[in-house]
Amino acid sequence: MTLHSQPEIELHPAFAWDCEECGKEVFCRALVDDELTKAVNGVMGMAETLALEEEPTGGIALKVPTRVECPFCGSWFPCFPQEG
Ligand SMILES: [Zn+2]
Numbered sequence: 001m002t003l004h005s006q007p008e009i010e011l012h013p014a015f016a017w018d019c020e021e022c023g024k025e026v027f028c029r030a031l032v033d034d035e036l037t038k039a040v041n042g043v044m045g046m047a048e049t050l051a052l053e054e055e056p057t058g059g060i061a062l063k064v065p066t067r068v069e070c071p072f073c074g075s076w077f078p079c080f081p082q083e084g
Helices: 034-052
Strands: 013-017 025-029 067-069 076-078
Touching: none
Parallel strands: none
Antiparallel strands: 013 025, 067 076
């Protein structure tokens, strides 16, 4: 099977975290904040265009959950975005 016959896959942003209870690495799909994405791209796009005189590449803003559930052991944890 060639690469061209395969359907193109859309990549979704996701958060990854390590369960403190069972030690498994968990991936959960992140929700895109459409309103914030538009607002951020509007502001940053203008700033980038002025500074670099290039087309801004833009980005996406994600809704960060306040807690996560491990699908392996069912434990709940409060969470925060990665620092640094
Ligand atoms: Zn777990």
